[in-house]
Amino acid sequence: MLIIFQNIWRVLVRELHMMFARPLYLFASVGVMLLSTFFFLTLMKGGAAEKMPVAVVDLDQTSISRRLAHEMQATPSVDIQLITNSYPEARAAMQEGKIYGIFVIPDGFYRDLVDFKRPQMDFYVTNSYTVGGNTAYKQMLTMVNLTSGAFQREVLRKKGMTDDVIMHRIQPLTIEGHMVANPWGNYSVYLVSTILPGILGLICLMLTIFAIGFELKSRTSHAWLRAAGGNYTVAMIGKLIPYTFIYMVLGVGCHVILYRFAGFPVYGSYGRLMFGLLLFILAMEALGITMIGLLPTLRDALSIGALYAMLGFSLSGFTYPQMAMLPPVRALSYIEPLRHYYLIYVNEALMAAPVENSLPNMLALTGFMLASLFVAPRLHRALVYMNYPLK
Amino acid sequence: MWYDFVNELRRIFRDPGVTVIFIVATLAYPLIYKAVYWNEQITNVPVAVVDLSNSPQSREFLHRWNASPDIRLTHTCTSMAEAEKLLRDQTVHGIIYFPRDFERQLADPLGQAHISLYCDMSSFLYMKAIYLSCNQVMLESMRNIQIDRYEQMGMDKEFAWSLVQDAPYTETALFTPTGGYGSFLIPAVLILILHQTLLFGICMLGGTAREENLDQYSLRSLLGRACAYFLIYYALATVLLGLLPRLFDIPHVGDIGDVLLFIVPYLLAVIFFGMCVSVFIRNRESGLVLLISTSLIFLFMAGISWPKEMIPDAWKYLSYTIPYTWGAHGFIHINSMGASLIHTNGFTASASTEFIALWILTGVYFLMACILFSVRKYRLLEPNSEK
Numbered sequence: 205m206l207i208i209f210q211n212i213w214r215v216l217v218r219e220l221h222m223m224f225a226r227p228l229y230l231f232a233s234v235g236v237m238l239l240s241t242f243f244f245l246t247l248m249k250g251g252a253a254e255k256m257p258v259a260v261v262d263l264d265q266t267s268i269s270r271r272l273a274h275e276m277q278a279t280p281s282v283d284i285q286l287i288t289n290s291y292p293e294a295r296a297a298m299q300e301g302k303i304y305g306i307f308v309i310p311d312g313f314y315r316d317l318v319d320f321k322r323p324q325m326d327f328y329v330t331n332s333y334t335v336g337g338n339t340a341y342k343q344m345l346t347m348v349n350l351t352s353g354a355f356q357r358e359v360l361r362k363k364g365m366t367d368d369v370i371m372h373r374i375q376p377l378t379i380e381g382h383m384v385a386n387p388w389g390n391y392s393v394y395l396v397s398t399i400l401p402g403i404l405g406l407i408c409l410m411l412t413i414f415a416i417g418f419e420l421k422s423r424t425s426h427a428w429l430r431a432a433g434g435n436y437t438v439a440m441i442g443k444l445i446p447y448t449f450i451y452m453v454l455g456v457g458c459h460v461i462l463y464r465f466a467g468f469p470v471y472g473s474y475g476r477l478m479f480g481l482l483l484f485i486l487a488m489e490a491l492g493i494t495m496i497g498l499l500p501t502l503r504d505a506l507s508i509g510a511l512y513a514m515l516g517f518s519l520s521g522f523t524y525p526q527m528a529m530l531p532p533v534r535a536l537s538y539i540e541p542l543r544h545y546y547l548i549y550v551n552e553a554l555m556a557a558p559v560e561n562s563l564p565n566m567l568a569l570t571g572f573m574l575a576s577l578f579v580a581p582r583l584h585r586a587l588v589y590m591n592y593p594l595k
Numbered sequence: 596m597w598y599d600f601v602n603e604l605r606r607i608f609r610d611p612g613v614t615v616i617f618i619v620a621t622l623a624y625p626l627i628y629k630a631v632y633w634n635e636q637i638t639n640v641p642v643a644v645v646d647l648s649n650s651p652q653s654r655e656f657l658h659r660w661n662a663s664p665d666i667r668l669t670h671t672c673t674s675m676a677e678a679e680k681l682l683r684d685q686t687v688h689g690i691i692y693f694p695r696d697f698e699r700q701l702a703d704p705l706g707q708a709h710i711s712l713y714c715d716m717s718s719f720l721y722m723k724a725i726y727l728s729c730n731q732v733m734l735e736s737m738r739n740i741q742i743d744r745y746e747q748m749g750m751d752k753e754f755a756w757s758l759v760q761d762a763p764y765t766e767t768a769l770f771t772p773t774g775g776y777g778s779f780l781i782p783a784v785l786i787l788i789l790h791q792t793l794l795f796g797i798c799m800l801g802g803t804a805r806e807e808n809l810d811q812y813s814l815r816s817l818l819g820r821a822c823a824y825f826l827i828y829y830a831l832a833t834v835l836l837g838l839l840p841r842l843f844d845i846p847h848v849g850d851i852g853d854v855l856l857f858i859v860p861y862l863l864a865v866i867f868f869g870m871c872v873s874v875f876i877r878n879r880e881s882g883l884v885l886l887i888s889t890s891l892i893f894l895f896m897a898g899i900s901w902p903k904e905m906i907p908d909a910w911k912y913l914s915y916t917i918p919y920t921w922g923a924h925g926f927i928h929i930n931s932m933g934a935s936l937i938h939t940n941g942f943t944a945s946a947s948t949e950f951i952a953l954w955i956l957t958g959v960y961f962l963m964a965c966i967l968f969s970v971r972k973y974r975l976l977e978p979n980s981e982k
Contacts, residue, residue: 228877228878228881228884228885231885232881232884232885236885236888239892240888240891240892243892243895243896243910244895246907246910247895247896247901247906247907247910248901248905248906249905249906249907250905253902253905254905255904256902256904257904295769295944296934296943296944297944298769298932298944299770299928299932299933299934299944300928300934300944300945300946300948301924301927301928301932304902320754320757320758322757322763324763324764324765325763325764325765326764326765326766326767327764327765327766327767328766328767328768328769329766329767329768329769330768330769330770330932331768331770331771331775331778331779332770332771332778332779332782332846332927332931332932333779333899333902333927334776334779334780334900335900335901335902336902336904337768338723339902341766342727344766345766348764349734352759355758356758356759359758369705371707372705372706372707373741373744373745374741375707375737376701376706376707376708376737376740376741376744377701377707377708377709377710377733377736377737377740378707378708378709378710379709379710379711379712379729379730379733380709380710380711380712381712381714381726382711382712382713382714383714383716383722384682384713384714384715384716385716385717386716391719391901393716394716394717394718394719395901399891403888403891406887406888407888410883410884410887411884414880414881414884417880418880421880502880503611503612503799503879503880504611504612504615506880506883506884507612507615507616507620507883508615510795510883510887511620511623511624513887514887514890515627515631517891518628518631518632519631521718522717522718523718523719523720523776523900524631524632524637524718524720524776524780525637525718525720525721527637527640528634528636528637528638528720529631529633529634530630530633530634532630533630533631533633550685550717551683554716554717555682555683555685555717556683557683557684561683561684561685
């Protein structure tokens with residue numbers, strides 16, 4: 205028993221020497237994670253889209269059309285960059301990415317309003333930039349409704365009604381929107397909470413493949429096994445302990461920054477969310493072992509690993525929901541550990557769901573760890589015989 | 596130079612690692628992404644109903660709302676607690692709640708009725724589907740109520756109508772009218788795939804050459820290799836940006852000639868950018884390990900999915916040094932919104948800013964690559980510097 209611990213210790217010390225001899229290991233883990241955290245936390249000022257540039261095409265050029273533009277400018281979500289009387293000019297500005305929406309006030313707008321002729325307002329948005337386009341769309345829709353309301357108010361006032369009575373005439377029905385678990389509609393809450401753990405997982409996967417594959421590539425796997433007393437399990441444990449330690453520290457640090465300092469909400473269990481992250485890290489490491497085990501050539505395993513993990517960001521469904529994907533793609537999403545971490549995050553941080561809801565995903569992450577055991581014989585043979593091409 | 600060109604082509608195609616990244620990944624990734632975002636719009640989002648008023652008016656409202664393609668009323672609950680459990684279990688992604696006094700408030704000529712809507716915020720798109728469709732139904736219902744109330748006040752129906760609908764409107768999504776999430780994201784991803792696979796491939800080839808101690812740091816080699824990458828990637832880009840959008844219903848309203856001209860400086864800028872980066876890569880594999888996360892950073896920094904107006908200045912200026920930023924915006928403007936490459940006359944849109952910026956980056960990164968290469972070459976000639 206003691207000899208096993210001694211061997212693990214020997215492999216671990218050997219690994220630490222290798223780790224500090226090459227700047228790549230620390231740079232690709234700690235450096236990349238620090239940079240990514242800093243980047244994504246400072247990227248989205250406030251987390252809600254404000255002052256999106258739009259154009260107003262004012263064909264009416266009256267006091268009322270100017271007031272309409274003025275009131276639109278006063279709203280927080282749009283910023284009128286261009287007031288023109290030429291629609292082609294506004295359209296060209298949109299094609300050049302300068303504005304996300306165009307609001308057209310027709311010629312004779314004021315005159316028609318006074319004559320009860322129902323003048324028509326037109327608005328145009330772009331789908332090519334989705335957040336900007338949506339924000340502009342919502343605001344312009346609101347403007348149309350407000351205009352309608354303001355007009356009714358004027359007419360009713362002339363008929364001698366008080367403002368209080370008018371209010372209920374104009375707005376007999378209201379919707380109160382409640383954004384469950386993210387009352388501020390903060391975009392960075394969904395994005396950063398999944399992207400940063402995702403990047404950490406990506407690092408775990410790539411570095412695990414690299415750490416094992418590099419032994420094969422540089423023909424040092426015999427020395428590695430010798431240090432472990434010829435025991436595959438001891439070799440693996442000793443090698444992965446220092447990395448796992450780094451990943452765990454990075455994972456805990458990332459959670460502390462997100463949920464303590466940046467103030468992202470956690471409505472459910474803190475501990476289970478953290479546990480989910482640690483399981484996710486281990487699952488990604490295990491996936492790395494599986495990949496280098498199936499493809500014991502460093503560059504093949506890395507290329508495939510990179511492709512696989514990058515897809516996880518789309519398949520996890522944190523931007524584009526999984527329910528909208530085609531059934532085969534939806535099935536594929538379950539072989540991405542990030543999908544399971546994302547679901548644990550939704551359950552624990554947003555929904556405050558009971559533990560049963562996260563349990564299947566936790567088991568799935570454990571499944572990735574067990575799967576890596578199946579490649580053990582194959583990887584062991586590769587370490588012993590070194591029978592794979594070098595590059 | 597001809598020798599370097601041919602030699603680099605040979606190295607690329609004899610190296611399965613590079614071939615996987617250059618050819619397989621570049622061609623497979625767009626198809627996978629198209630498959631993931633196939634449905635464009637999210638439809639039939641399941642919603643639970645808690646109707647305490649249980650009135651003809653609320654049922655009428657629900658009936659109309661259910662007709663919208665965006666949502667589907669799947670569960671009827673008797674209490675909020677029951678509905679909240681469904682939301683927590685992710686069986687539904689929204690709850691609509693009618694309070695007990697809903698009908699009474701509507702019947703009262705001075706009353707104001709409330710509906711509460713709870714949206715699952717685990718994805719932005721749920722809220723969009725639920726909220727906008729509900730709002731639409733609310734506005735329609737409200738008009739009917741208003742007309743009724745004005746008629747009760749003794750106005751004639753014609754007048755009440757004109758009062759309620761005094762400002763009708765049209766809404767138009769320009770350029771890609773049916774477009775949804777995929778139409779927005781895939782063009783940006785196509786450009787990113789070209790950028791990143793080229794970057795990783797060049798770093799891999801550079802790292803390999805360094806492991807094998809090949810002399811790769813002469814101007815001749817730099818130009819010869821750049822030509823090899825350009826040749827392969829021009830062909831790939833033609834398939835990715837010209838053919839795939841037409842085959843798979845990805846937006847392509849722009850002029851194909853403009854797109855093919857636009858990507859010349861884009862590819863050149865990425866190639867020289869990649870060569871600059873590759874100088875710092877020691878092993879064939881380390882580039883991929885170090886740089887894989889930049890894919891997400893470049894995508895977000897460019898201001899595509901998160902609007903560029905909302906990005907802090909420091910990141911914005913940094914993004915101007917990355918070819919991807921200009922390439923993605925220029926491609927979207929030409930390909931997805933129909934801008935032309937250069938100004939023709941009057942109010943025509945052009946991607947000339949991006950086009951010029953890419954030529955400038957090409958020049959800057961070419962010079963930088965020359966400098967970095969000569970520094971490296973000098974260091975290699977110094978006998979004791981490397982080891």
